[in-house]
Amino acid sequence: MTDIRVLTDEAQYRAHSTLFRRAMHWGPPSDEQWPVVLPSYEPGRVLAAFEGDEMVGTTQSFGGRMLVPGGALVPHTAVSRVGVRADYTRRGVLSALMREQLSTTPDPVATLRASEGRIYGRFGYGLAGRVRFLRIDASKAVVPGSPVGRVRMVDLDTADKLLPELHDAFGLDRPGEISRWPGWWARARDRKTEADNLVTVVHSGPDGDDGFVCYKVSEDKDFKHHMEVEDFAWANADAWRDLWIYLTRLDLIDTIEVDAALDDPLNWLFEDPRVVYTKDVYDQIWLRLVDVPRMLAARTYGAGEPVVIEVHDELLPANSGRYRISPDGAERVEAQPDLTIPVDLLGAVYLGDTRFSDLAATKRIEGSRFAEADALFAGSVAPLCSTFF
Numbered sequence: 001m002t003d004i005r006v007l008t009d010e011a012q013y014r015a016h017s018t019l020f021r022r023a024m025h026w027g028p029p030s031d032e033q034w035p036v037v038l039p040s041y042e043p044g045r046v047l048a049a050f051e052g053d054e055m056v057g058t059t060q061s062f063g064g065r066m067l068v069p070g071g072a073l074v075p076h077t078a079v080s081r082v083g084v085r086a087d088y089t090r091r092g093v094l095s096a097l098m099r100e101q102l103s104t105t106p107d108p109v110a111t112l113r114a115s116e117g118r119i120y121g122r123f124g125y126g127l128a129g130r131v132r133f134l135r136i137d138a139s140k141a142v143v144p145g146s147p148v149g150r151v152r153m154v155d156l157d158t159a160d161k162l163l164p165e166l167h168d169a170f171g172l173d174r175p176g177e178i179s180r181w182p183g184w185w186a187r188a189r190d191r192k193t194e195a196d197n198l199v200t201v202v203h204s205g206p207d208g209d210d211g212f213v214c215y216k217v218s219e220d221k222d223f224k225h226h227m228e229v230e231d232f233a234w235a236n237a238d239a240w241r242d243l244w245i246y247l248t249r250l251d252l253i254d255t256i257e258v259d260a261a262l263d264d265p266l267n268w269l270f271e272d273p274r275v276v277y278t279k280d281v282y283d284q285i286w287l288r289l290v291d292v293p294r295m296l297a298a299r300t301y302g303a304g305e306p307v308v309i310e311v312h313d314e315l316l317p318a319n320s321g322r323y324r325i326s327p328d329g330a331e332r333v334e335a336q337p338d339l340t341i342p343v344d345l346l347g348a349v350y351l352g353d354t355r356f357s358d359l360a361a362t363k364r365i366e367g368s369r370f371a372e373a374d375a376l377f378a379g380s381v382a383p384l385c386s387t388f389f
């Protein structure tokens with residue numbers, strides 16, 4: 001019988017970390033790493049599965065806020081460190097952990113990054129946001145014109161103080177973006193120390209600091225220099241453009257790699273749009289609507305005729321029911337549905353990454369009036385979550 005417990009002390013957190021890391025085929029946290037990892041254990045949010053006295057599975061979450069279409073910030077659970085001991089897999093341990101986590105989380109929405117695509121759909125998570133992995137040929141990347149603001153390099157201590165403030169001020173600019181928690185920043189600082197060539201620059205315009213980028217550069221055996229952009233946020237188009245001018249005019253750089261939203265306009269910034277090459281498109285945000293009525297009410301909708309959707313949720317049956325969606329909002333109704341959809345696919349359309357009409361061909365949603373539902377759920381920008389957890 002699998003017993004799920006909330007862990008409460010440091011020794012248990014360390015055992016949790018070791019178990020998760022072993023499930024990922026990594027070694028346990030070292031004595032040097034542990035002080036940095038410890039602050040990421042939030043009391044009340046750390047779960048483990050036990051068989052008798054033995055810990056056999058883990059999950060935990062970080063509390064924060066997520067931006068939804070229309071601009072509201074909703075309480076959000078960032079699920080992480082899911083692992084089951086290799087000698088206990090495929091016996092329902094993860095299922096027990098997921099049931100407990102979803103039924104006890106205080107937040108109406110949860111997201112995670114999935115190690116494999118087949119794991120989380122059965123628990124009601126839908127693939128809700130994808131990202132483009134770009135490679136830029138920096139040696140040929142020319143941005144016409146001159147910068148209008150100022151870019152300055154900042155040291156580690158300044159970055160430590162400034163970046164959380166700047167991220168809070170303008171980092172949540174697309175549906176799916178989430179706030180960062182103190183443990184996230186502690187880990188980010190540690191990674192900066194480990195990779196001592198990680199550089200942070202801050203942009204300022206007429207109203208003060210309005211953008212930042214963190215990057216590191218490595219050199220290959222042919223003396224080519226490759227930059228990885230690790231973190232990038234901006235408040236306005238001038239900051240975005242100036243920071244790209246700075247990155248592409250740095251000496252010695254041959255290539256730049258960066259994650260970007262599906263609709264990121266970077267190709268059109270350069271004289272030659274082909275200097276930006278999409279290496280990959282991968283799934284990023286897996287989203288679980290924990291409280292469907294609250295989440296449907298939290299976002300705004302586009303113009304068009306109302307549509308009644310019927311939602312099926314086996315794991316959290318209180319969500320199952322019919323909802324009338326109109327430009328004025330969402331409400332629970334008893335009316336006949338126009339279409340039916342499982343909760344994982346409602347998660348997939350929620351942020352605007354996917355459309356009802358695209359899903360219709362999969363036969364996993366049924367009914368009619370998909371185009372009307374598309375118009376209501378359409379977002380003006382593609383979702384993104386630039387905070388890895």
Ligand SMILES: CC(=O)SCCNC(=O)CCNC(=O)[C@H](O)C(C)(C)COP(=O)(O)OP(=O)(O)OC[C@H]1O[C@@H](n2cnc3c(N)ncnc32)[C@H](O)[C@@H]1OP(=O)(O)O
Nearest residue numbers: 023080081082083084089090091092093094095112115118
């Ligand atoms: C958010 C994150 O942290 S992502 C990181 C996830 N962790 C990992 O990838 C680490 C390595 N893997 C593991 O630790 C485990 O295999 C887990 C967590 C993926 C699955 O744990 P388990 O306890 O084996 O899952 P459980 O027994 O509850 O399986 C439930 C169902 O999912 C299926 N399933 C579970 N994992 C997988 C998988 N990797 N691929 C395909 N199906 C899977 C099971 O077959 C089962 O199906 P069924 O209900 O039809 O019988």
